[in-house]
Amino acid sequence: MQRDALIGEPMVRLTGVAKRYGGGVIALDTLDLDVMKGEFVALLGPSGSGKTTLLNIIAGMTPPSRGSIHIAGDDMTHLPPSKRNLGMVFQNYALLPHMSVYENVAFPLRVRKLAEKDIVKKVEAVLDLVQLGHAKKRLPRELSGGQQQRVSLARCIVYDPSLILMDEPLGALDKKLREQMQSEIKRLHKTLGTTILYVTHDQEEALSMADRIVLFHQGRIVQQASPADLYFKPRSVFAANFLGASNILSTTAVGDGIAQLKSGETIRIGSGAAVINNEPVMILVRPECLRIERYDETSHLSAANSVPGQIVSSTILGNVTNHHVLIADGHTVMAQELTRRTAHDWVPGEQVKVTWAAADTRALEPDEMDVHS
Amino acid sequence: MKETAASASHSTWITHCANAWAWFGYAFLVLPTLVIIPMSFNSTDELAFPPDSFSLRQYEAFFLKGDWLSSTFLSFKIAIATAVLAVVIGITAAYGLARSSFPGRGAIVLFLLSPMLVPVVVVALGLYLYFATLGFSGSALPIIVGHTLVAIPFVIITASSALRHMERNIESAAMIMGASPFQVFRKVTLPLLRSGIIASALFAFLISFDEVIIAYFVGRAGFSTLPVKMFSTIQWEISPVIAAVATLLTILSTGICILVTIIMDRK
Structure with missing residues (x-):
């Protein structure tokens, strides 16, 4: 398989992870998944197929009913979200509305108790990287949707998490902006070599961005392959x-x-x-x-x-x-x-x-x- | 087309009528209160309307004579204590209720809001019997406890609506970025709830400052709050000082209500 071709140990290893709710509702059937270091994996599926549940389980927001989660080799199954060193980008940005762009990006560094001069250096660097150096004093509500999502990206990459989770990050943007942000995210992924797990229900987005697509249906993985393989060699109807x-x-x-x-x-x-x-x-x-x-034509295809x-x-x-x-x-x-x-x-x-x-x-x-x- | 235009003008007509009726009702309720204001500037020793002369005698009496000022200070102390207690208890309760689900949650909400549903006299009587047994004479504590009890539901309702409007993902995002639950509460939740907290504190203050029944039942000798003092004064004599006190209270209440509106609007 393709993942064997990638070098190194998996950044994320999910083993037998399942999520059941009361009343026998199966949100996620038992599944295994490895994500390699530096890989861009799209979790694709219709809404309610379990992809967001899986993302929340990895983030630590939802406890799994069964199974274990290893990130960078460490068992994270029972750790709170704050101890997992992950980044997450939400569809509705989830910026801190009472803080400036600068303070939003500095927040993860402040809770990590970094020295003030290191904070300044890092924050300025990532704001330049997402081309928002000019807007650092503004409040989130004074920015456009695309700019807000760039702040939220900057806020993730500033503390260099082992893995960035993205939950339909471009779902709230219009088509043109979405395409622009897609290439921006790909560029950041290439420059920084971050491991990204990207939830989307948009097949074009998954095909154009991901190294590997994991296709979800009714709480289970139905197929995982590279975009080309998934397109040319789908397994099921x-x-x-x-x-x-x-x-x-x-x-x-x-x-x-x-x-x-x-x-x-x-x-x-x-x-x-x-x-x-x-x-x-x-x-x-x-x-x-x-x-x-034409009906009477002799076919030239062999x-x-x-x-x-x-x-x-x-x-x-x-x-x-x-x-x-x-x-x-x-x-x-x-x-x-x-x-x-x-x-x-x-x-x-x-x-x-x-x-x-x-x-x-x-x-x-x-x-x-x-x-x- | 004609029909919709007709029905539209019909409904505007109804709206105008309803508005007029509402304003009439409002005037009917508020005017008697406003009548107190000119009365408070009367110079005679009777409550009279219209006032026949203008003076600040009644205000002078309020500030200099009798124990009006000590009652006012007591009311302020009790109202501030009530606001602090009700906010601390109410906000934490609202937060806990908004951010978790457990069996019996509905019952707890009902229990916390029950002081609003039970007649105040019943609460007052219960507290009276309770403190008569425990014996807290010589302290304002029984009144503070009673007022806190009555103010908590209002704090919970205000804070719950503020919590509902707050994007849940913001707290999740802060947590994933590495903030401990305490850091999330202090640096994210609390600042975002700030206007809700201030508004509910002002409400609690006002509820306590205006409250007369509980204060009357459980207040011992030497612990007459301003409304209780007004109430007992009016039983013996119709003193025009009452009008001055009522005017000051109206100004205070209106001021606080305007402040609350401004704070809630600023978001």
């Missing part, structure tokens, strides 16, 4: 649906690496879960892997899968165009291509065939199987 757009076809396995649509067309499977003859199997094809061809269909609609979304095609088995699939002036204009109702390579065809585990994985 949930993972395929949660990241990116996807076409999922219901088929029946008819041989080794071969499945059949209800309407009879055979489909070659390139990768994914093992299939059992005559058992149903879900198949993923990403929209950008589908090609639309080992191509090909299914006849009918154009439903074509929509230009700027640089990409989405075509919806009703295929023979009664499902509608989406094919996505780059918008070109020279592209053929497909007319709704036109008979076509949809083709794609076997390599772009992936067999998925049904979600129920995750229970045992």
Whole structure:
């Protein structure tokens, strides 16, 4: 696995961590997770999937029902939050409203009883790093959302915690500012080499920022992989649906690496879960892997899968165009291509065939199987 | 379109009526109090309205004659002690209740607020019997205890609302940054609650300063607070000094209420 490739001992090691509430509510099923030193890990999942619960358990705000938490090699399971030497960035900034920007950033150093001249030096340095050197006398409420979040970042990195936890830190910002802050956080991560655990429900954010994505669903980890692997090799229907757009076809396995649509067309499977003859199997094809061809055209793709269909609609979304095609088995699939002036204009109702390579065809585990994985 | 315009003007009309009615009720309740003010500047030895002359005789009597001043000082002492005790107990109780959940929490809230629900006479009688058995004569302590009891619910309500408005994450953030629970309370929670604390202290002060029933029941000889002194004076003679005292009390109460409003608004 990828984490074996990283050097050094894990910065965070979670062993058998679980959280149950009264009434049998399982917030977090038993899970293990290692985070390497300097790694940027995104905890991704829909709301209520347990990712924030896990972050609170690591921070020490919520005690786990079971399991242990090691940070930098030390058992932190029973230590209060103040003794864990962590940093945390909240969605609503959580700045101290009665203190200036300077005092906010100095706060963690003051509770650590550093000498005044060291405090001045460190605070000035990090405020410059987040480009807020000019605003140190201002109160948090006098700053914009993006500036407040930069203060909260500065307040974390100033005391060099072993790990920084971020709980949807950009959730309250508008799109443009969010993108700007994403690159700012990545830059800080690169410059300082901090270990970051980043909770988000935004798949694009996770894909663009993280070294590794840990995907959560209903209190358990369903898959963890690098952004590219998670996109190209999702294990389950949930993972395929949660990241990116996807076409999922219901088929029946008819041989080794071969499945059949209800309407009879055979489909070659390139990768994914093992299939059992005559058992149903879900198949993923990403929209950008589908090609639309004229019905009578001979396919030029080698080992191509090909299914006849009918154009439903074509929509230009700027640089990409989405075509919806009703295929023979009664499902509608989406094919996505780059918008070109020279592209053929497909007319709704036109008979076509949809083709794609076997390599772009992936067999998925049904979600129920995750229970045992 | 027409319909909505009609109903809108209809509802404005109702609003105007309700406003007028409210102002009328307010005037009806407040004017008798304000009548006291011109009466207090009368020079005769009777309570009369309208006053037939102007003088500061009644104020002179308040400050120089009789034991009005000693009663005033006693009231101040008791009110300050009440404010301190009620704030310390009320704030800690409100903090504990706001930041934890445990079985029986609702019962404790009800118990702490009960002095507000039980008639003051009942509280006063209970305290009277209690202190009659214990015997604390020769001290203002029984009055202070009684007033603290009555003021605590108001402090808890004010502080709870301030705590509810405070972002919970701020305390968590301070803790994660390495602050001990005590540091969090002293450097984060307390400063953020400051205006709530000052406001509730002023409230507690006012409640104690105005209170007459408990003070009357449990106050022993030589421990007549200002309202008790007014009450007993009015039983023997209708002295116009009362009007002067009432005027001063009105100014004090109004002043404190304005102060509380300013403090609460500043946030």
